[in-house]
Amino acid sequence: MNKPEILAPAGNLEKLKTAIDFGADAVYLGGSKLNLRALADNFDNETLIEGLKYAHDRDRKVYVTLNVFPHNEDLDGLEDYLRELYEMGVDALIVSDPGIISAAREVVPDLELHLSTQANNVNWKSGLFWHKIGVKRIVLARELSLEEIKEIRQKLPQTCEIEAFVHGAMCMSYSGRCLLSNYMTGRDSNRGLCAQPCRYKYYIVEEKRPGEYFPVNEDERGTYILNSKDMCMIEHIPELVEAGIQSFKIEGRMKSSYYVASVVKAYREALDSYLENPKEYKFKQEWLEYLMKPSHREYSTGFYFGDKNIQNYESSAYVRDYDIVGIVKKYDKDTFTALIEQRNRVFEGEKVEILRASSDSFEVTLKDMKDKNGNKIDAARSAQMIFTAVTDIELKEKDILIKAKEK
Structure with a gap:
């Protein structure tokens, strides 16, 4: 049977330790350069070495993100940084840009590469292309249905792993390829500085009537027309396992240690329960309760079963009970x-x-x-x-x- 890993976010060293203590098989984090959470605490070399030791001592893995879309100046020092990560013993790099992939293949050819969701992989042909040039794992775009994921798994060789998000914040654009933040605030979402303008409340202003603000209504449900609900797939563990997904990814490097502990605990217990006895598996309400208590937005199942009911038009506020x-x-x-x-x-x-x-x-x-x-x-x-x-x-x-x- 497919036995997926639980992959948890680690925004800092405390969250890394929390994720591992509560059952994560692996964590992903940002180092000092080229990751899409520039405003997270992230890891300098000293804390990364400590985190790697904590994880490896417990037979867990650490993946480091280099998943920005780099401009020329972002490439300065790239090769030296790749060598540093390799020598520290990171288990894999999460990458999206062909230039970074090319540099990694040349400089650290033995270091495992995972294709970031930022690369928007939505079909098996694309996955096969990346695998042939040295990518070991494809992190699928969030915009795929469960049936599409099954087909991708069937048509890719077993040497190519697939990873999919199962919990956390969604994006109104294709897996983060959004220009709103850059346009409205000067903060480039594709270089780690997203200001999340999709969570703002919007009004319409007609060109010839400046200063007159008209509310944006969609079936009279509200004005947050770009605001996505959070994904939650805790009630669908059997379907995820049977689809052949090899890594269950949890979003949230900017979230709290409490969030990390609760979410990892819920998915760890649910997955272990299913793997122990698939035929007798029953969903426990307490797993969902773990997910309802830390800060979150209203939940949906994202695109897994179609794209209905994934936006919240009434409010962008978090549920904080x-x-x-x-x-x-x-x-x-x-x-x-x-x-x-x-x-x-x-x-x-x-x-x-x-x-x-x-x-x-x-x-x-x-x-x-x-x-x-x-x-x-x-x-x-x-x-x-x-x-x-x-x-x-x-x-x-x-x-x-x-x-x-x-x-």
Whole structure:
């Protein structure tokens, strides 16, 4: 049976570790150059080496993105950068531009190449072309249906892997090939600086009536005519596996560690459950609940089953029902005391939910809260402050504390 990997985003070192701790088989990240998330924390050489060690020590993989459409000046130092990544031991490069691919084949011929979704691969002939010039894996465009993906898998050789997005933000243009951001703000989406103007609210201005703004209505549902829903395929794991997709990709290098933990946990548990016993597999509602709590837009299944109902014309706002309030750094079993790093405000006596990689979620009450100096506090209010709290149930290092968002 096809056993796909879970591929998670890693916007920084903490998110890399979170993704791996919660079950990702591989992570993808941006280095210091040529990646499409220029505004993410990204990895310098020092943190990348640390991340590679963390992943490889746990038999996981790290893919580095070089998927911009580079201008001439972007190519300065490319060969040296490719050699650096190879010598560090990255497992693959995610690439889209033929110039970068050509340079990689010349300079680091043994380094595995994955074709980015930015290359908009939507048919098997194109996939075969890229495979013949040295690409090991095709990251399919999001605009494909499940039936099209099945045909691509059937017609490509088994030596050519296919990867597809299964969760996260969608783009109103073909996999990011959009000029709106550059035109409206001067920030080039194809060089990692997208301002997401597709999420703006628009009005019509008639040429001869400047200053008169008319709302854009589509069947009276609203004005966010370019705003895509987020993709969520958690309820369709069997179809994805049977289609032959070899890597399930999660979008979100700009998202929080809580998002990464929740999404990876949901897809890890669902996939493992299906692979363990396909005939007896049943979808569990708790997997969807994991995905409903971190920040997200309204969900759809994207283009997998056709392109209906994938835009949200009413609002571009995120659904934010839960906040991460802390991460457990240490737990003393003798005193039932957790050492916690704060992420959002939390009060003594509050019930919080514990998100843990290896078990179902559960609730605890935070008691006897103190700051790092042992002084009694009624709340952890300062960003990333270290505090302690007593709990009735034993916690573990790396447990994530969440609570319903304050109304």
